[in-house]
Amino acid sequence: MENQMVEGAMIAPKSSFKFPQPPVFKTVEEERVHRKQRLAAAFRLFSKFGFDEGVAGHITARDPERTDCFWVNPFGMDFSQIKVSDLILVNDKGEVVEGEHPVNGAAFAIHSSVHAARPDCIAAAHAHSMNGKSWSALGRLLDPITQDSCAFYEDHSLFDDFTGVVLDTSEGRRIADALGNCKAVILRNHGLLTVGKSVDEAAWWFITMERTCQAQLLATAAGEPHLISHENAKLTSTQVGSNMAGWFQFQPLFDRITKEQPDLFD
Numbered sequence: 001m002e003n004q005m006v007e008g009a010m011i012a013p014k015s016s017f018k019f020p021q022p023p024v025f026k027t028v029e030e031e032r033v034h035r036k037q038r039l040a041a042a043f044r045l046f047s048k049f050g051f052d053e054g055v056a057g058h059i060t061a062r063d064p065e066r067t068d069c070f071w072v073n074p075f076g077m078d079f080s081q082i083k084v085s086d087l088i089l090v091n092d093k094g095e096v097v098e099g100e101h102p103v104n105g106a107a108f109a110i111h112s113s114v115h116a117a118r119p120d121c122i123a124a125a126h127a128h129s130m131n132g133k134s135w136s137a138l139g140r141l142l143d144p145i146t147q148d149s150c151a152f153y154e155d156h157s158l159f160d161d162f163t164g165v166v167l168d169t170s171e172g173r174r175i176a177d178a179l180g181n182c183k184a185v186i187l188r189n190h191g192l193l194t195v196g197k198s199v200d201e202a203a204w205w206f207i208t209m210e211r212t213c214q215a216q217l218l219a220t221a222a223g224e225p226h227l228i229s230h231e232n233a234k235l236t237s238t239q240v241g242s243n244m245a246g247w248f249q250f251q252p253l254f255d256r257i258t259k260e261q262p263d264l265f266d
Contacts, residue, residue: 020248036084038254059073070089071089077101117177124195135213142213143216158185198243
């Protein structure tokens with residue numbers, strides 16, 4: 001087995017310490033509960049970090065058994081109040097098949113298309129966070145100006161259009177096309193969207209991308225940032241931008257929010 005790289009540290013699998021690994025599930029029921037718990041925790045973190053904007057924003061997780069369905073937040077419920085029991089299951093027709101709340105039309109239009117186009121991804125996250133939407137107004141990709149920004153080097157795209165609130169699945173398909181095989185897409189005049197092979201990963205990419213937007217806005221306001229070279233940016237992307245790195249970075253945040261707000265498991 002090869003060594004693993006996480007945040008620049010070489011982790012030898014045969015080391016004396018036990019390095020955290022993504023869980024393996026015995027049943028789909030067990031995996032479903034896990035995904036829903038991580039989803040509820042992600043919403044609480046998004047609220048804590050100020051990513052909510054009224055009723056805008058959504059994070060979704062594909063159901064492990066009914067793979068044409070995804071779990072999502074109820075329309076009109078504040079991120080800070082979402083519990084596992086509040087999550088709703090929506091099918092590929094936009095129908096709520098489990099839960100007692102309505103679905104956000106934009107959430108269905110965007111996420112149904114993204115999940116259909118990216119069967120490799122379990123989760124997708126989108127919100128109208130302040131720095132993300134501010135950067136999106138510039139209609140350009142992020143530059144490799146920090147170690148953290150290299151997670152997105154040659155691995156994010158731009159949806160260079162805006163036609164109002166996304167309520168039609170045809171617009172969702174255009175966003176999915178723009179995303180391509182990347183981990184993130186900047187929606188011009190709108191905000192950010194990230195995906196991952198776990199809820200943990202998709203949520204972390206959104207959190208760190210929002211901060212990366214903030215860093216570039218601050219740096220460019222102060223002067224002309226020095227760009228990391230292509231060679232070093234590519235190397236760093238393998239160290240901080242892998243699926244494992246995305247999953248691992250979320251773990252201390254999950255521990256933090258579940259200790260602070262254990263009611264999210266209700």
